[in-house]
Amino acid sequence: MTRPWKPSTTIQASVALHAMAGAAVLFAPGWWPQALAAVAANQVLLTGAGLWPRSQLLGPNINRLPTSAAARNEVALTIDDGPDPEITPRVLDLLDAAGAKATFFCIGAQVTRHAALARQIVARGHGIENHSEHHLKLFAALGPRRMHREITAAQASIASATGRAPRYFRPTAGLRNPFLEPILARLDLQLATWTRRPFDTRCGNAAIVHGRLVRDLAAGDILLMHDGNSAPTLAGQPVILEVLPQLLATLRNAGLHSVTLANAMASHGDPSSS
Numbered sequence: 001m002t003r004p005w006k007p008s009t010t011i012q013a014s015v016a017l018h019a020m021a022g023a024a025v026l027f028a029p030g031w032w033p034q035a036l037a038a039v040a041a042n043q044v045l046l047t048g049a050g051l052w053p054r055s056q057l058l059g060p061n062i063n064r065l066p067t068s069a070a071a072r073n074e075v076a077l078t079i080d081d082g083p084d085p086e087i088t089p090r091v092l093d094l095l096d097a098a099g100a101k102a103t104f105f106c107i108g109a110q111v112t113r114h115a116a117l118a119r120q121i122v123a124r125g126h127g128i129e130n131h132s133e134h135h136l137k138l139f140a141a142l143g144p145r146r147m148h149r150e151i152t153a154a155q156a157s158i159a160s161a162t163g164r165a166p167r168y169f170r171p172t173a174g175l176r177n178p179f180l181e182p183i184l185a186r187l188d189l190q191l192a193t194w195t196r197r198p199f200d201t202r203c204g205n206a207a208i209v210h211g212r213l214v215r216d217l218a219a220g221d222i223l224l225m226h227d228g229n230s231a232p233t234l235a236g237q238p239v240i241l242e243v244l245p246q247l248l249a250t251l252r253n254a255g256l257h258s259v260t261l262a263n264a265m266a267s268h269g270d271p272s273s274s
Contacts, residue, residue, distance in 0.1 A: 002185060002186050002187070002188055003185050003188050004185065005181065005182045005185035005186070007059075008056070008057060008058055008059050008181070010045070010046070010049065010057040010058065011058065011059075011178055014042050014045075014046060014178075017038060017039065017042050018039060018042070021036075021038055021039050045057075046058070046177070046178055047177075050140055050175060050176050050177045050178070051140070051175055053173070053174025053175065053193045053194070053197075054174075054193055054194070054195075058176065058177075058178055058180070058181055059180070059181030059184075059191065060181070060190065060191060061191045061192075061193055062168070062190060062191065062192040062193070062222070062261075062265070063192075063193045063194060063195055063222060064195050064220050064221065064222060065219075065220040065221070065222060065261075065264045065265075066220075066264065066265065067220070069219075069220060069259070069264040069265075070218075070219040070220030071219070072219075072257070073219045073255050073256050073257055074219060074220070074256070074257050074258075074259045074264055075217075075219065075220065075221045075222070075223060075251065075256050075257070075258055075259075076102075076103060076221075076222045076223065076258065076259060076260065076261045076264055077100065077101075077102040077103070077223050077225065077247075077258045078102065078103045078104075078105055078170075078192075078194060078222060078223065078224055078225070078261065079091065079102050079103070079104050079105070079225050079226065079227050079240070080104075080105045080131055080170065080224065080225070080226050080227075080228065080229075081105075081106075081107060081110075081131065081135065081201075081226045081227065081228025081229045082104055082106055082107070082110060082226075082227040082228040083104065083106055083110055083111065083114045083117045083118055083121065083227065083228070084110070084114075084227050084228045084230075085114050085117060087227045087228070087230060087238050087240065087241065088104075088114075088117055088121070088227045089117070089120075090241055091227050091240060091241070091244060092120065092121065092124055092126070094241070094244045094245055094248065095124075095126070095244075095248075095258075096124060098245075098248040098249075098252065098258075100248055100251070100257075100258040101125055101126055101127075101258055101259050101260045101263070102126050102127075102258060102260070103126065103127040103128075103129055103168075103260050103261040103262070104121055104126060104127065104128050104129070104227070105128075105129050105130070105131035105168075105170045105192075106118065106121075106128050106129070106130075106131055106154075106158060107131050107132065107133070107134065107135045107154070107228065108130070108131075108132065108133035108134070108153055108154030108155075108156070108157035108158060109133055109134055109157065110228065111128070111154075111157045111158050111161045111162075112157045112160075112161065115160075115161035118158070118161045118162055119161060119162055121162075122162045122164065125260075126260060127260035127261060127262050127263075128158055128162055128164070128166065129166040129167065129168040129169065129170065129192070129261065129262075130151060130154045130155060130158065130166040130168065130169040130170070130189065131154065131169075131170050131171075131172075132150045132151060132154050132169075132171065132172060133149075133150045133151075133153035133154040133157060134150065135172050136150065136172060137172060137173075139171050139172040139175065139176075140171065140172070140173075140175035140176050140177050141177070142177075142179070143179065144179040144182075144183060147179055147180060147183055148183050151169060151183060151184075151187060151189070152187065154166075155187065155189075166189070167188070167189060167190065167262060168189065168190050168191075168192040168261055168262070169184055169189045169190070169191055169192070170191070170192055170193060171191075174193045174194070176191075190265075192222070192261060193222070194222045194223065194224040195220075195221040195222045195223065196212065196213050196215075196217070196221055196222070196223050196224065197212070197224045198210075198212040198213050198224065198225065198243075199212070200225055200226050200230060200231055200239050200240060200243070201226050201229045201230065201231055202231055203231055203239070204231040204232050204233045204234065204239045205233070205239075206233055206239055206242040206243045206246070209239055209243045210243045210246050210247060210250075213225075213243070213247055214247065214250050217250070217251075217254060217256070219256060222261070223247075225240050225243070225244070225247075226240060227240055
C-alpha cells in the first residue's frame with residue numbers, strides 16, 4: 001500500500017530554484033556566481049530543515065496529537081531505542097501500575113534479538129513503531145536506497161515478531177533529509193517526532209529530565225523518552241526508571257491520559273492507524 005507523495009512547498013521551491021540556476025548558467029554564464037550562491041543557500045536551508053526534528057519543511061511530521069485527542073486530555077508517551085531486556089520489562093511494569101499506555105519506537109535488529117519482549121509490549125496494550133533497523137547515527141546522511149533498506153528491514157523485523165507492521169516512523173534523533181518523505185509515502189508510513197524532548201540519553205539527572213518533560217505540559221503533547229541508551233543516574237540506574245513514576249504521577253495529577261500514538265491518531269480519522 002502507498003499514499004500519495006506531494007512535495008512540500010520547500011521542496012517544490014528548491015526544485016524550481018535549481019532549474020532556474022541551471023538555466024541561468026546555461027543562457028547567461030556571467031550569472032554563475034549568483035546562481036551558485038543561491039543553490040548553496042538552498043542546500044543550507046534543506047540541511048537545517050533536516051536537522052530540526054519538529055520541522056514540517058520537508059514534509060508531513062506529527063509532532064503533536066490532533067485536536068480531538070487533546071480535547072480528551074490525551075498525551076502520547078513515546079519510548080525509543082529498545083527493546084532492552086534489562087530496562088523495558090521494568091518500564092512495562094511502571095506503565096501497568098499507572099494504567100498508562102505508551103508507544104515504543106523500536107530498533108528492528110533489537111526486536112529480532114528480543115522478539116518475545118516485543119510481543120510482550122504489544123500484549124500489554126502498547127504500540128510498537130519503526131525506529132529503523134540499525135539506528136545508524138548517520139541515518140540523515142543516507143541516500144534513498146540505503147534509507148529505504150533501513151526502514152523496510154525494520155518493518156519486516158517488527159512485523160515478523162509481533163504480527164503487525166508499524167504505521168509510524170521516527171528516524172535516529174529525529175534527523176532526516178529530503179529523501180525520507182517519498183520513501184515513507186511509498187511504504188504508507190507517517191513521520192512522527194515529538195513535542196517535548198528531555199535529552200535523557202545524555203542527562204542522568206532525573207529532576208532535570210522530568211522538568212524538561214513537564215514544563216508547559218499540555219494535552220496533545222507527544223513526549224519522548226528512551227529505554228534503550230538511557231543515561232545513568234548518579235546511582236547507576238537508567239534515568240527513565242527514576243523519571244517515569246514521577247512523570248506518570250504528574251500526568252495523573254494534571255488530568256492527562258497517556259495513550260498510544262495509533263489510538264490517538266485513529267480517533268482523528270488517520271487511516272494509517274487502523
